[in-house]
Amino acid sequence: MNRFVQRWAVFVGLVVVWELLTLYADDPFFPRPSKIALAAQDLWFSGDVGDLFLTDTVFEHVLPSIGRLLGGWAAAAVIGVSLGVALGRSQKAREYAGPLLTFMRSIPPPLLVPVFLLVFNVGTQMQVATIIFGVLWPIMLNSVDGARSVDATKFDTSAVFRIPKVQWVLGVVLPSAAPKIFAGLRVSLSLSLVLMVVSELVGTDNGIGSQLLVAQRQFDYPDMWAGIVLLGVLGYALNTVLLSFERKALAWQPKQERTPATVEEKS
Amino acid sequence: GLLGGAEEKPAETASAGKLEKAKINLGLLPILDVASVHVAIKKGYFKEEGLEVEVKIVQGGAAAIPAVIKGDLDITFGNWVSFITAETNGAAKGVDGLKLINDGYQAKPEMFLILAKSDSAIKSPKDLEGKTIAINTFKNIAELTAKATLEANDVNPDNVTFKEFPFPDMEAAVQNGTVDAAFMVEPFISRAQRASGQITVLDAASGPTDGIPIAGYGTTGKFVKENPNTVAAFQRAMAKGQRDAADRPTVEPLLVEYAKVDKETASLVHFGEFPTTLDATRLQRVADLMRTYKLLENEFDVKTMLVGASGS
Amino acid sequence: MINWEEALRVRALTRGLLGVAGFLVVWELFGRSGLVRSEFLPPPSVVAVELVKLLGDEAFLRDVIATVLALLIAVGLSVGIAVPLGLVLGSVASVRHATRAVVEFLRPIPSVAMIPLAIVVLGIGPETKITLAVYAAIWPILFNTIYALDELDPLLVETARAFGTGRARVLVSVALPSALPFVLTGIRLAATTSLVVVVSVELLEGGSGGLGQFIAIARSGSGRMDIVLAGTVVAGVIGYLLNEGLERAQRRWVGWSSVTGGRS
């Protein structure tokens, strides 16, 4: 409860400061938050009662975008974790594939769009591919790191008891790497919102990102800001869900009990 | 400096003392439409006026217009729709609005084409009903002209789906059936016709949009007010550049240089018109078209934006 | 006497090259198979020719230098901001809770959408792309730092504290070294993220030169895919070199961790 108040007090405080600053500056590029809220209401919440007041825009643009986003992120998570664990545990695999993957990692996704265009069906498939390609790396790199840093004694223990490969990976490597994997998943989750926008640069006629970019090119800054805020809200919501899942998955960690937070007094 | 990747040239001070600002940062897109500027630079028309032009490549109105407002660019090339939208949305109200100072490019037949695959069932404009067409940007000149010409051909534009693609990707998108047709410009039209044998379904610069103005040069009201002589000098130099750009042999080699078009394509492309005057009546057509297709909420008189226009 | 370390390094290098070569072969075959027209996806042999041409082109090299410089500045700044911030957020729970809502709101804002705003505030010069790159690169470092602190063995902290080590010093000389391997991974991620953003902003905004703008010109003028891919290869090589440098630093500074872990 306390934390809740703390968190939102800071947030609300910042919004108020923002309102005052923009009121004072009166700059078309930085509309007042209240104006953004009105734009948002107009865009998304002025629909029929039957649709829970949601406008068509929500069904045409927002929901499909979220669907692609989640799909892309989930696929990236599966690919990233499995690749990462494989690379992390096999020096050989790392040596063969490392440079190539580093190389691919450095390619800006917008540059790959023409290539994706040839390989994938445009639309959902291509957008999901763009998202996967963009968000894969934090998950993969962190998984590599996690898998590599399995404590040597635990490795020895598993070897001695001849733990089968599958159990070794699922029962030892993954749990050891889990905190690091979650770090990657969280970075990637918000990155996938960014990539969602990027993926809607090409070959779309719908989506949050596409709408946002249209608003941007139309110099309709309240609408654009509404889109940005929507991304923020989405990011926050998705992150909260992921966090609660993470808290369950990492419940075994001793931190609640023993860690005197590094610098903080235990209360 | 190094960060900008630009060559550091010592600023030559112009001889004409009455210019308020001798060095102009000019925003350009790497496309055919701005050939006239390169002609003017090459032929020294700016130098004659005592102007030194520093070209900055930008990627479209959404980036160029804020840069003009911020003052990083003094003048920029941009399409009329972007300028008008920005103005009506008040984006530049802090700098006395946007002003249009030179006409740049105007449509001619054969330069805004909607193409389809050679073996496609789409043969005539009528066949586009219910189909998907690739355009480069939503709610911009391409969409406007496409809708207007479709309507003129008895196709309800609401029954056509537009999808955004960059021009360079359109040929491939049409070839592998991602879209049914694409709204292309040069040099992509030439390439698509030559390499893939794509066929023309509709000329979007015909009928209601025949000779529609496309793009030009603009700056801020503040800049015009503070540098009237500079603006005038720029207008004069550009007018000469526009005039000479109509001459193919002058332009073709420049294309290869600044837009990285290969020689063969350069010799095939269809150019648009490079008007030498800024004409209010002509430009008003764009505003009206925007009004028709709801890009503008109210009637808009472009005259308020023009500086040194004729025909008003 | 055989120098083992040298031999291992050579082996790793050959394997890496083999991996890349395999990829190139697949690409070449795909490009020549006739499934796609080679103008859309030129095979590596064609791209290589173009690449060699470009490497002799002074304007191109200037663009590459512009990108690399912007990239280095961006990485330096994001490390300077994100590591201290991560240490604070990772170790002071109340600050972390207080700022979580704000952080989570800010994170997903795409730099693409911020380009006009950044231009209005920062202009069209390199500041814009550097700022946007820093904005994107902060998060992996920040999060890896925070998570690494979470994993810090409490006994190490207790040890330091039992010996009267002050909180600040626990942070710097216990938490940070222990977190360092993972923080460095975050930095490696951030480095390539920066590269991606710098090139993308150059590509989508233009104005400040750089590799991205070079590619954009080749593309929007005439759709020259060979130049585009050659530029892409250069971007990849820059990313690879940067990553390799950081990995070397990682091996040297935190050699202890690669030995305690992964004895496989």
Next chain:
Amino acid sequence: MTAMLEVADLGHTYQAKDGAHTAIADLSFTVGAGELVCVVGPSGCGKSTLLRTISGLIRPTKGEISLHGNEVRGVPEDLAVVFQDYSRSLFPWLTVQKNVEFPLRRTLGRSQRRARAAEALEWVGLSDAGRKYPWQLSGGMQQRVAIARALAYRPALLLMDEPFASVDAQTRFELEDLLLKVRTEQDTTVLVVTHDIDESVYLGDRVLVLSTSPASVVADLKVDLPGQRDQITTRESEAFVALRAEVARLLNVGKTSEEVKARRKENEQQAAKWAEAERAEVSRVEAEDRATT
């Protein structure tokens, strides 16, 4: 002798999701300045918890601890701890020498630090290992590094949690003598948790015997042996043997045979029961298998 450390009515309960666990019920004792007190008690009775509360790392849920008359809140000054889990308490990114120097950085210049650390490593017989990393050492060597670190710090109060558990008998003797020597020279107050009854008597001025979990004080024995001790003569002395027997009795070690036998029997019955259950399970599974095929 003035009281340096006072523990009064101390209690600690760990909170866990599935209920609380009381590790220490009620402990009261004092330790005088310069005294060496050994703490013995059954495994899991709360000895490590006690040391943690004294060192201010966890706040006890009940009672009070004072050092020099001041209540302990946070980590007191001039304290050193040798943790039971020595291997995890060494910093893996520092060499052995640097590990020992670590706590000295705050107070000493570089050359003094070096000298102190080298001296302490010499004491524990690890002069040669200074440039190695902890993971390059054997378990016993790591433990000695932890001891060296604590000694080099020259604390006023030294807490040691089974500090000699991982070293061989010979080294253990040497380390015991080292500890006695250092504490006399530096007038350190020392609290040693140990499982070795002989050791507790040999080292201690007093031996504190704790009950099974949750811990309370069973006995506080004064060790009446001469101050200057010797591994051979002291251990052979009658007083030593008597005290040792007394501690063992208090720890119930005497009960061994009876209890163990009882428990063994119980275990056997239990095992038989499990085996029975197992057989039943196996045949059930087999029956199922047969049914499905």
Next chain:
Amino acid sequence: MTAMLEVADLGHTYQAKDGAHTAIADLSFTVGAGELVCVVGPSGCGKSTLLRTISGLIRPTKGEISLHGNEVRGVPEDLAVVFQDYSRSLFPWLTVQKNVEFPLRRTLGRSQRRARAAEALEWVGLSDAGRKYPWQLSGGMQQRVAIARALAYRPALLLMDEPFASVDAQTRFELEDLLLKVRTEQDTTVLVVTHDIDESVYLGDRVLVLSTSPASVVADLKVDLPGQRDQITTRESEAFVALRAEVARLLNVGKTSEEVKARRKENEQQAAKWAEAERAEVSRVEAEDRATT
């Protein structure tokens, strides 16, 4: 008795950046099936390294190890190890019960695993701790979990590295008896590294005494005590006392007083030298301070 384990000419050298370190020089011995052999030796002499080579975790740089006549390459079947670093060998994300069950998943069904784990935990006196996580246990309890895990696995060969180092005397006795009982019942071959000389004699059929680092075999003593042992009567028997003294002698524990005194003197001189150096340093620094202000 057939030879189960044969170690011949074994040697191991660790490679490190700054030079190699020979942990084992030359070891040869055999262990018969069903035998319980205790290994004693000075800290850092290479005992853990020996266990690592036998369990196939590291390949020795010299010599050969065979199990049942087959050379050991990789980890052999039916082997269990209790690591010296027990706290690190437990999986923190699994409860105690699940930790014990972990190696059984390969071979047993769920209910059988449960039963086995519960039984083993009962043996080591941790029936109540099954649902806790390792970090909620005291050091000694964690060590017992590691023991329970190895016992529940019912290996043919059991390697234990100082398995009772962290438990109190009473528990230690119980665990020793438990080990004896289990190995008789299950006919397990056991190799125990220990620092407790009494324990080595009490537990072992043989005691293997190793030299200081790098390790070689100093003596291979047969323990001539009755098979059925008892904490009280066995330890009081003459044979026991004699053997114990013999082992101690072999380990040079006898030398204590002489050597320790010599070393102590040395240390004192050394300490005096350091103190001198320190004083000099301090006055230098002070002088500097004065000079700068």
